Amino acid sequence: xxxxxxxxxxxxxxxxxxxxxxxxxxxxxxxxxxxxxxxxxxxxxxxxxxxxxxxxxxxxxxxxxxxxxxxxxxxxxxxxxxxxxxxxxxxxxxxxxxxxxxxxxxxxxxxxxxxxxxxxxxxxxxxxxxxxxxxxxxxxxxxxxxxxxxxxxxxxxxxxxxxxxxxxxxxxxxxxxxxxxxxxx
Numbered sequence: 001x002x003x004x005x006x007x008x009x010x011x012x013x014x015x016x017x018x019x020x021x022x023x024x025x026x027x028x029x030x031x032x033x034x035x036x037x038x039x040x041x042x043x044x045x046x047x048x049x050x051x052x053x054x055x056x057x058x059x060x061x062x063x064x065x066x067x068x069x070x071x072x073x074x075x076x077x078x079x080x081x082x083x084x085x086x087x088x089x090x091x092x093x094x095x096x097x098x099x100x101x102x103x104x105x106x107x108x109x110x111x112x113x114x115x116x117x118x119x120x121x122x123x124x125x126x127x128x129x130x131x132x133x134x135x136x137x138x139x140x141x142x143x144x145x146x147x148x149x150x151x152x153x154x155x156x157x158x159x160x161x162x163x164x165x166x167x168x169x170x171x172x173x174x175x176x177x178x179x180x181x182x183x184x185x
Contacts, residue, residue, distance in 0.1 A: 008059045010141065014079065015049035015064025042067045050136050060139045063132035080145045081112070081153055088150075088172065090118035096155055113155040118168040120175050129180055142180065147173055 024041050027033040049064025068083035085091045095110035125142045133140045147169035151162050159165040 004059075009057070010060040011053060011058055011062055013143075014068070015052065015062070015066065017066065017069055018045055018048070021045065021069065039067075042069075046132065047135060050132065054136070054138055058138070060141050061132075061136055062141055062143060063128060065143070067128070081150060082110075084123060084145055084150060085112035085154065087121045087123050088118055088169075089121050090114055090116045090158065090168070091154065098153065098155065109153075111154050114151075114158050114165065116158050118165065118172060120172050123172075123176055125176055126179055126181075144173060144176060 021041070024033060024038055028035060028038045043066075045066040046063045049066060050061060053061040053064075065079065065083075069079040082095075086093070091112045092115045094113050096113060097108040098111035099105045100107050100109055123144065125144060129140060129142045132142070147166040150169050151165040154165075156162065156165055159168075
């Protein structure tokens with residue numbers, strides 16, 4: 001296990017997307033830009049996030065999760081959720097509106113529907129780690145949304161028990177974390 005200095009800094013959460021990000025997504029949806037154009041823009045936004053963190057003096061950085069934000073008008077919470085729901089067996093491709101808070105039922109986000117047992121799927125985190133590490137001059141880490149958030153926000157049509165659902169999500173998280181390298185340069 002890697003040991004770090006007492007006050008090693010890192011980031012929590014995703015990096016802010018540039019103002020032009022949503023406009024480009026709309027252009028892809030309209031067919032004005034290709035999906036490859038958006039992939040290129042996401043890569044450049046990732047490079048900018050890396051540079052921002054390095055200039056700020058952050059010790060262990062991320063890629064900002066830029067590539068996880070795709071066709072998502074409900075980001076950021078759904079960016080971190082959709083990215084993983086789409087890759088995990090057990091979740092259908094269907095989404096349904098789900099209130100974010102009881103205080104205002106008109107504020108919602110599209111939530112995935114769990115229709116079967118949740119199993120391991122390639123979440124792309126090793127590839128993300130390698131890509132960010134290739135462009136960074138500092139140690140790199142990647143993040144994953146936790147089992148509680150993934151389960152709590154989804155519609156459950158299979159388990160009928162959030163604790164069981166979270167246990168299966170925790171197994172996926174554990175398997176994924178074992179495949180990731182420690183933060184390195």
